[in-house]
Amino acid sequence: MTDNERPEADSRRAQLLKGVAELALLSLLDEGPQYGLELLDRLRADAGVDLAEGTIYPLLHRLQKAGLMASEWRIEQDGARPRKYYALTDLGRAELASQLAEWRRLNASLNPFLDRRTLR
Template identity: 50%
Template sequence: MTMELPGAGDQRRSQLLRGVLDLCLLSLIAERPRYGYEFVEALTESGLELVSEGSIYPLLARMERAGLVASYRAPSSSGGAPRKYYRLTEAGRAELDHGRTVWREFATQAARILTDTTDTTESIAPAEPTGGTTS
């Protein structure tokens, strides 16, 4: 029987997502230019509801500074203030292609370990005694 801390599953998911969130955003932008809240909606629809706008905007800003995305303003369809949209640059497309390759390799290797090994708790060795000698 395993004991899981409350919220440990969400915490693990959050840590995994943090490692690939930039690739997820680049992939969403590759589909079409998007504005901030559209990322949250698309991620939530894909089952990644742990992401808030507060974590997306700083990442988008870093990606823009790195030259992976470019932004532009366009009128809001609801008649409000213009929205800031993000689109991929050539460097962003190259980063996405490379990141997808790395992700596929990593996911395949991790899946191999997680699915091809068996849990044999009987094989866990008891702790070695310390300080004693055997004769």
């Protein structure tokens, strides 16, 4: 592999992650309100979506602007600084259901297709 191939592979991986990050984020928020870094940690640990810290907040802002989630500042019990918590709206739940249905439909057709191929 040449040095020029690695950045291209990283770019392809980043594009793929962008496509699944929104679905994974909406899915996490369906469990209840969470704050930004908590969501980032869970995306990385639970979903295997390795987003950069600087990526989560623009994504949250875009989804909030689209009406898919709402946010509120909360003061923690332990006296830590306030955190902004995000929660799904009704529109966000509907979008999650739609994206899940599309993801499952795509997986049902794409996985068998890819399983028939071998890597060369």
